[in-house]
Amino acid sequence: MTTVDPGTIPQHALDRVIATALEEDAPWGDVTSETLLPADAVATATLAAREPGVLSGGGVFVAVMHAVDPAITAEVHAADGERFAAGDTLVTVSGPARSVLRAERVALNLVQRLSGIATLTARYVEATAGTRARIADTRKTTPGLRTLERYAVRCGGGRNHRTSLSDAVMAKDNHLAVLLASGVGIGDAIRSARERLGHTVHLEVEVDRIDQIEPVVAAGVDTIMLDNFSPDELVAGIAVVAGRALVEASGGVSLDTVAAIAATGVDVISVGALTHSARALDLGLDVAVTA
Incomplete structure (x- = not known):
């Protein structure tokens, strides 16, 4: 269902997450299994949906199985970004029972987490259909899982904000407070930054009052973030910007408010809840073991 190509997860990032998770879960092997x-027992297991949602992490699930044991075979029945119903079979795996059960919890934890994010993101995207607004994530991600969680946002039809602090200049309220205390005007700071930055570096500034908009935009930003503005204030703020920068709305965004925010004409709506508040989707692994 995704309208955004989710692309792929960089292999080195996926390998790192899986290796860390498996070491945490079975540092000296699976004592129980x-x-x-029996060493020769074979298991066939199906990843089944207990509730409807949007899939993200089917390939991650398989990658965990293969990391534990390359002898495990897998068949993926649904693509990432695809909607599924309760009762649908999403992935089938088969291989040594000990290996399947050792991989089970890590594989489930990741696919449930990612599918929960994709499903929540899809709800926000649907709520803003017909507007120009893009739904974007934030840096409010689980430490160590950002690359995977941002992939899940794309599976749900959302977009990614800056990946890290290294990617763009983004001055927020605490930066502005330091500048103010240092006696540096925001307009001067922006112009000075522009002179030092490469031409490809994006520059964004957050404001929380309408009177802050004009000096920020006049100094030459690429995006201005209007933080915790009401819909009426967003309309007024967009008029002040007058097309000179992209307008991002942030703060106080929920499924109850996002449609009204999008209707104001903002270009981007950033939603921290996509990653910090998404509920893991209820997916289960049904295992049949034969000797």
Whole structure:
């Protein structure tokens, strides 16, 4: 269902997450399976949906299985970004039972987390359909999982904000407070930054009052973030910007408010809840073991 090509997860990032998770979950092996299960037992397992949603992480699920044991075979029945119904089979795996059960929890944790993010993102995207607004994530991600969680946002039809502090200049309220305390005007700071930055570096500034908009835009920003503005204030702020910069709305965004925010004509709506408040989707692994 995604209208945004989610692309792929960089292999090095995926390998790092999986290796860390598996080491955490079974640092010296799976004592239970190795003690109780016959070494030659074979398991066939299905990743099944207990509730409807949007899939993200089907390939991640398979990658965890293969990281534990390359002998495990897998068949993916749904693509990332695809909607599914309760009861649908999403992935089938088969291989040594000990290996399947060792990989089970890590594989489930990741696909449930990512599918929860994709599903929540899709709801925000649907709520703003027909407007110009893009739904974007923020840096409010789980430490160590940002690359995967941002992929999940794309699976749900959302867009990514800057990946890290290294990607763009983004002056927020605390930066402005330091400038004010140092006696430096925001307009002067922006113009000075422009002189030092490369021409490809994006520059964004957050404001929380309408009277701050004109000096910021006049100094030459690429994007201005209007933080915690009401819909009426957003309309007024967009009029002041007058097309000289992209307008991003942030703060106080929920499924109850996002449609009204989008209707004001903003270009971007950033939503921290996509990653910091998404509920893990209820997916289960049904296992059949044969000796």
